Amino acid sequence: MASALTDKLSRLVKEMRGQARITESNVQDMLREVRMALLEADVALPVVRDFIARVKEKALGQEVISSLQPGQVLVSIVNKELAATMGEGVADINLNAQPPAIILMAGLQGAGKTTTTAKLAKHLIEKRKKKVLTVSGDVYRPAAIEQLKTVTAQAGAEWFPSTPDQKPRDIAIAALDYAKKHYFDVLLVDTAGRLAIDELLMAEIKDLHSILKPVETLFVVDAMQGQDAINTAKAFKEALPLTGIVLTKLDGDSRGGAALSVRQITGAPIKFAGVSEKLDGLEVFDADRHAQRVLGMGDIVALVEQVTKGVDMEAAQKMAEKLKSGDGFDLNDFLAQLQQMKSMGGLSQLMDKLPAELAGKAGAVDMDKAEREIKRKEGIICSMTFKERKHPALIKATRKKRIADGAGVQVQEVNRLLKEFEQMQTMMKKFKGGGLMKMMKKMGGMKAMKGMMGGGGMPKLPF
Incomplete structure (x- = not known):
């Protein structure tokens, strides 16, 4: 996410931290570098000018000059x-309306609007405990209605049927009537993707807005569009009273310009960010935390939230009890650990939330390759029988050949996995009966642990 901008700014942050004395000269040098980094990241020029002016004013103030650091x-x-450029803190979604609270989804074709509608439905169901209905008013793209039906079912919401031969306003009126009669808390209306210059379709969405009087009108914009995202957001703001922005594909945005510009250009707060293609890949946008990520400081709060959400605490407790009692660590347990890692959203997403210094040390490992390795290991274990997973000693030459064929890999890869498993099994045996603490004492406690971690860096990944 915003990797190019983060690399430049995190390097500048290191240099700034080392300044023992602040003068107008070194502030000017620093701001020149920041300005270039922002422009290269596709941040809109008016936003860059305003940002640099605000920083300069405060940087040359008494607070900095008189500081010991x-x-x-x-x-x-x-x-x-x-x-502040991105909106400060969190702009919560407004559901303060007589049910159903209507949310109108607007945006260009290809911005991920339909998927975002389902993601938002899932978020409202799980986080806000709302009963959600979705409907598609996109009568121009036949697959759009079916797509919304499919992703709505995956999100656990209810879908209101519509057909391409209907008029969008008739669909909206019927869906609203159904939502009222069946006591839905929220109605999400997915509209047709349109170009800002398409006057006919812009008139249509204005008509929908006047009929529905939504409590939220969210503009869904592709963060990877850079300057185009900013220009189209501005055009939509002029056509509709936007109440919020949803930035999609933020995980693939290497420049980061849209996130820094769209709030100031439109005046509408960024409310959500799409951080993966999965239906749970929608985050409430927190400007303070995103600013830290852009500066290479990481987002430890989001990292903890993601890991906590992905970890099955009950399964983890059972594993702890099993190890404590001395029961054998088998390949079923090894498989469970791999699946837990996958449920956390993948290694690359975890690394994205680490401070730049730690992520840089982990960057020596190709994260895509590492994730492919995890899937390969999972495939190998899934090709084994339950008995083989429980008693790996049974796996000899003929069984290895059968497992390799089933997983579509070479026998050498099966051997490699079994060797890694044996190493982990040996380590797990040391946990029995407080063995971990005994082992730590022998190794010199936390000093030894720090050494194992490479002087405070990332541990070596097992692939």
């Missing part, structure tokens, strides 16, 4: 102004 204060100013 002016470099640290300067970093804090840049971080705060970045967050």
Whole structure:
């Protein structure tokens, strides 16, 4: 996410922190670098000018000059102004209306609007405990209605049927009537993707807005579009009273310009960010935390949330009890650990939330390759019988050949997995009866643990 901008700014952050004395000269040098980094990241020029002016004013103020650590204060100013540019804190979605609260989804074709509608439905069901109905008013793209039906079912919401021969306003009126009669809390209306210059379709969505009087009108915009995203958001803002922005494909945005520009250009707050293609890949947008990520400081809060959400606490407790009692760690347990890792959203998403320094150390490992390795290992174990997973010692030459054929890999890869499993099994045996603490004492406690972690860096990944 915003990797090019993050690389430049995190390097500048290091330099700023080392400043023992702040002068107008070194502030100018630093701001020149920040300005270039923002422009290269496709941040809109008016936004860059405003941002640089605000930082300069505060950087040359008494607070920085009189500070014992002016470099640290300067970093804090840049971080705060970045967050202010994107809206400061969290802009919550407004559901304060007589049910059903209507949310109108607007945006260009290809921005991920239909998938975002389902993601938002899932978010409202799981996080806000709402009863949600979705409907598609996209009568121009036949597959759009079926797509919404499919993803709505996956999200656990209810879908209201519509057909391409209907008029969007008739669909909207019928869906609203159904939502009222069946006591839905929220009605999500997915509209046709349109170009900002398409006057006919823009008139249609204005008509839908006047009929439905939505409590939220969300503009779904592809973060990877850069300057185009900013221009189209501005055009939609002029046509509709937008109440919020949803930035999609933020995980693939290497420049980061849209996230920094769209709030200031449109005046509408960024409310959600799409961070993966999965239906749970929608995050409430927190400007403060996103600013820290852009500066290479990571987002440890989001990392903890993602890991906690992905970890099956009951399964983890059972594993702990099993190890404590001394019961054998088998390939079923090994498979469970791999699946837990997958449920956390993948290694690349976890790394994205780490501070730049730690993520950089982990960057030596190709994350895509690492994730493919995890899937390959899972395939090998799934090709084994339950008895083989329980008693790996049974797996000899003929069984290895059968397992390799079933998983579509070479026998050498089966051997490699079994060797890794044996190493992990040996380590797990040390956990029995407080063995981990005994082992730590022998190795010199936390000092030894720090050494194992490479002096505080990332541990070596097992692939």
